[in-house]
Amino acid sequence: MNTVALESLLKSQAGVWRGGERYNNADSVSTGFNALDAALPSRGWANGCLTEFMVARHGMGEFSLLLPALKQLTQQNQWVALINPPFIPYAPALGNAGIKLEHLLVVNPSDARSTLWASEQCLRSGVFAAVVAWVDRSTPQKQRRLQIAAETGSSIAMVYRPDRTRNEHSPAALRITLEQNPSAKHLLLNIIKVRNGKPQQVELGLHAFDQPQGVAWPGMPEVQPTPGALSLHDLAVAAVIPAHN
Amino acid sequence: MLWAALHFPQLPLERLPWGRADYPEPAAIIQSSGAKRTLVAVNQAASQLGLNAGLPLKNAYAIAPNLQVQEFDEVAQAEHLQQLALWAMQYSSWVSPEPPDTLLIEAEASLTLFGGLRELYRRWLTDTAKQHLTVRIGIATTPKAAVLFARTGQRMPATDAHTLNTLLNTVNVEHLPLDNFVFKGLRQSGIRTVKQLRELKPAALTRRFNTAVTDYLYKLDGTLPDPREAFAPSDTFSEGVDLPLEAPDTSALTFPLNRLLNALGGYLTLNDSGVREMALLLSHHKVADTKVVIGFLDPTSNHTHVLKTATERLANTVLPAPVTRLTLHATDLAPIERGARDLFQKSQAQAHSIEQVIDNLTARLGRDALYVALPEDDHRPEKAWLAEVLKSPYQTFEWPARPLWLYPTPELAQRPLTLISAAERIENGWWDNTDVRRDYYIASDPDGACYWVYKTRNTQDQWYIHGVFA
Numbered sequence: 105m106n107t108v109a110l111e112s113l114l115k116s117q118a119g120v121w122r123g124g125e126r127y128n129n130a131d132s133v134s135t136g137f138n139a140l141d142a143a144l145p146s147r148g149w150a151n152g153c154l155t156e157f158m159v160a161r162h163g164m165g166e167f168s169l170l171l172p173a174l175k176q177l178t179q180q181n182q183w184v185a186l187i188n189p190p191f192i193p194y195a196p197a198l199g200n201a202g203i204k205l206e207h208l209l210v211v212n213p214s215d216a217r218s219t220l221w222a223s224e225q226c227l228r229s230g231v232f233a234a235v236v237a238w239v240d241r242s243t244p245q246k247q248r249r250l251q252i253a254a255e256t257g258s259s260i261a262m263v264y265r266p267d268r269t270r271n272e273h274s275p276a277a278l279r280i281t282l283e284q285n286p287s288a289k290h291l292l293l294n295i296i297k298v299r300n301g302k303p304q305q306v307e308l309g310l311h312a313f314d315q316p317q318g319v320a321w322p323g324m325p326e327v328q329p330t331p332g333a334l335s336l337h338d339l340a341v342a343a344v345i346p347a348h349n
Numbered sequence: 350m351l352w353a354a355l356h357f358p359q360l361p362l363e364r365l366p367w368g369r370a371d372y373p374e375p376a377a378i379i380q381s382s383g384a385k386r387t388l389v390a391v392n393q394a395a396s397q398l399g400l401n402a403g404l405p406l407k408n409a410y411a412i413a414p415n416l417q418v419q420e421f422d423e424v425a426q427a428e429h430l431q432q433l434a435l436w437a438m439q440y441s442s443w444v445s446p447e448p449p450d451t452l453l454i455e456a457e458a459s460l461t462l463f464g465g466l467r468e469l470y471r472r473w474l475t476d477t478a479k480q481h482l483t484v485r486i487g488i489a490t491t492p493k494a495a496v497l498f499a500r501t502g503q504r505m506p507a508t509d510a511h512t513l514n515t516l517l518n519t520v521n522v523e524h525l526p527l528d529n530f531v532f533k534g535l536r537q538s539g540i541r542t543v544k545q546l547r548e549l550k551p552a553a554l555t556r557r558f559n560t561a562v563t564d565y566l567y568k569l570d571g572t573l574p575d576p577r578e579a580f581a582p583s584d585t586f587s588e589g590v591d592l593p594l595e596a597p598d599t600s601a602l603t604f605p606l607n608r609l610l611n612a613l614g615g616y617l618t619l620n621d622s623g624v625r626e627m628a629l630l631l632s633h634h635k636v637a638d639t640k641v642v643i644g645f646l647d648p649t650s651n652h653t654h655v656l657k658t659a660t661e662r663l664a665n666t667v668l669p670a671p672v673t674r675l676t677l678h679a680t681d682l683a684p685i686e687r688g689a690r691d692l693f694q695k696s697q698a699q700a701h702s703i704e705q706v707i708d709n710l711t712a713r714l715g716r717d718a719l720y721v722a723l724p725e726d727d728h729r730p731e732k733a734w735l736a737e738v739l740k741s742p743y744q745t746f747e748w749p750a751r752p753l754w755l756y757p758t759p760e761l762a763q764r765p766l767t768l769i770s771a772a773e774r775i776e777n778g779w780w781d782n783t784d785v786r787r788d789y790y791i792a793s794d795p796d797g798a799c800y801w802v803y804k805t806r807n808t809q810d811q812w813y814i815h816g817v818f819a
Contacts, residue, residue, distance in 0.1 A: 165819065167819035183703055189754070194722075194755040198722065200747070210720050211719050226706060
């Protein structure tokens with residue numbers, strides 16, 4: 105019997121415990137949000153798993169979602185890599201979020217191919233506790249390589265992909281689409297695929313600008329009356345509270 | 350010291366696919382001297398027909414009209430011997446090629462590692478059989494005796510002086526690599542064995558045949574030292590095989606490829622490294638070379654794996670013309686980890702360090718592609734972002750609300766935005782000519798995305814987006 109057949113037979117037997125699986129029972133890092141932890145069978149972002157986030161646009165807290173986990177990892181002096189971030193990761197904001205910046209490597213590959221390559225290298229190396237990559241173009245085969253690389257290096261792989269890929273097939277262990285609840289300014293996580301778990305929706309009270317990027321806004325009154333649906337053009341005329349630092 | 354001589358009597362033939370025992374057609378290698386052409390090696394099919402080395406080609410054609418012949422190529426054989434030397438480097442760091450067809454390997458230092466002479470002997474036999482090479486191995490305490498035993502087919506190892514002397518005495522003088530002039534003289538004196546030769550007085554021998562014979566005899570039994578230079582492989586691996594029978598398609602390349610990979614295997618073992626990238630260069634007649642680059646995720650020295658990968662890649666390669674030469678360049682070698690592995694370790698990941706990963710990434714992506722973002726103690730947004738690779742720990746600051754994503758250059762706002770915070774004035778920098786006086790706000794667009802926007806004092810009605818609260 106060849107090894108592949110043997111492997112699959114052993115895997116199909118629930119009663120078989122194997123020494124090698126000790127590391128397979130993925131230890132995980134809490135997401136920092138109780139509601140989300142509860143919805144995930146691994147109770148957090150799992151090691152050796154590929155997680156895909158499908159995001160329509162920037163600016164709704166899609167990256168803030170990861171900050172508590174990244175904070176925890178970097179504070180433990182573990183390395184985290186950001187690969188092909190859409191903009192410049194702004195150090196003061198990351199610092200405010202409690203991330204140890206000297207354990208955060210930013211990689212800016214020039215094209216989609218290099219992005220996947222760099223992600224795979226970082227995941228496989230086993231050096232990075234988590235690798236966050238922004239991947240515009242990929243295929244199920246390439247995502248599968250990332251998944252395997254994550255398993256090999258037992259690292260947390262998080263990949264941001266465009267919203268249009270939400271209906272594509274993917275070998276990722278966890279797939280979440282991110283939307284914003286416009287009225288409540290909450291982040292809506294739609295878990296569309298999760299290994300050993302149930303697809304479900306999670307709503308997080310995550311204001312992109314105050315959690316945790318905003319420590320304190322100088323000169324901000326105790327209670328800030330939202331200036332209505334005031335457009336910028338109006339504001340150019342409307343008096344704005346002058347502020348000093 | 351214990352020397353093993355690996356003698357490859359069929360080497361001229363065995364660099365061609367003809368040399369394989371299962372090749373059905375008779376084939377031979379010929380050597381021309383003037384108009385006279387003689388067979389120097391014949392394959393199994395030819396020898397079954399009664400052909401043997403030394404036969405004139407005319408006579409050979411009379412026996413086997415379908416005989417395939419190829420001219421002996423001294424340069425190609427020297428190249429082959431060097432590749433065999435590379436292959437042998439995995440058994441000993443002291444390998445010395447003995448042209449035209451013998452390798453000398455210092456074995457004493459390798460005995461413990463390989464579990465004894467018998468085991469080493471067995472490995473040489475199986476390894477050469479895999480390469481379809483005929484080999485005769487002679488083992489003796491001096492290099493000259495080892496070579497002599499290999500060429501005469503003396504398989505008993507002479508591991509001590511007594512055995513060496515006993516075995517040497519039985520050798521016929523005809524087998525010694527001496528001049529014809531010497532042979533003639535010995536025949537006339539009735540000297541047939543080395544024993545008889547050694548019983549002569551050295552002074553008399555020298556007088557008659559000059560010092561060459563006595564020197565040889567002294568080196569044969571170890572009276573005189575016979576230092577051998579160890580074969581030193583170059584720093585890079587680049588080896589080639591000429592294909593006298595042009596390969597019409599890539600499937601015919603497996604045979605020469607295998608030979609190159611055997612040499613590569615020895616080279617990798619010697620350097621304790623694996624190959625991460627290699628290039629196969631296929632040369633053609635009159636057409637530009639075809640280059641096939643094969644990369645491996647992890648450095649590997651596994652012969653089967655490399656051969657399989659390379660064969661697959663070659664199978665997918667379209668040849669513009671038949672291949673006349675195959676060259677293998679190992680373009681990227683990396684240290685490989687062998688041996689002990691944790692019993693419970695599931696992952697095959699190599700223990701890399703962050704430096705290794707960064708080297709690896711920088712090599713392909715360039716230095717500017719990697720950085721560690723650290724804020725500087727300066728309030729202006731452009732200065733606060735500082736690309737610094739691997740700086741020492743920095744001082745933590747408490748910043749007011751800042752966006753996670755900063756635009757490389759601020760953009761003019763295109764959509765109506767709603768301000769959702771009060772202003773933060775950032776005003777400094779006049780002293781270094783980058784005067785910044787801006788009022789920053791948090792604003793959201795109709796979809797609810799939050800931006801970091803500002804207006805300047807001079808341009809009151811123009812709003813710029815400088816970052817995104819992601």
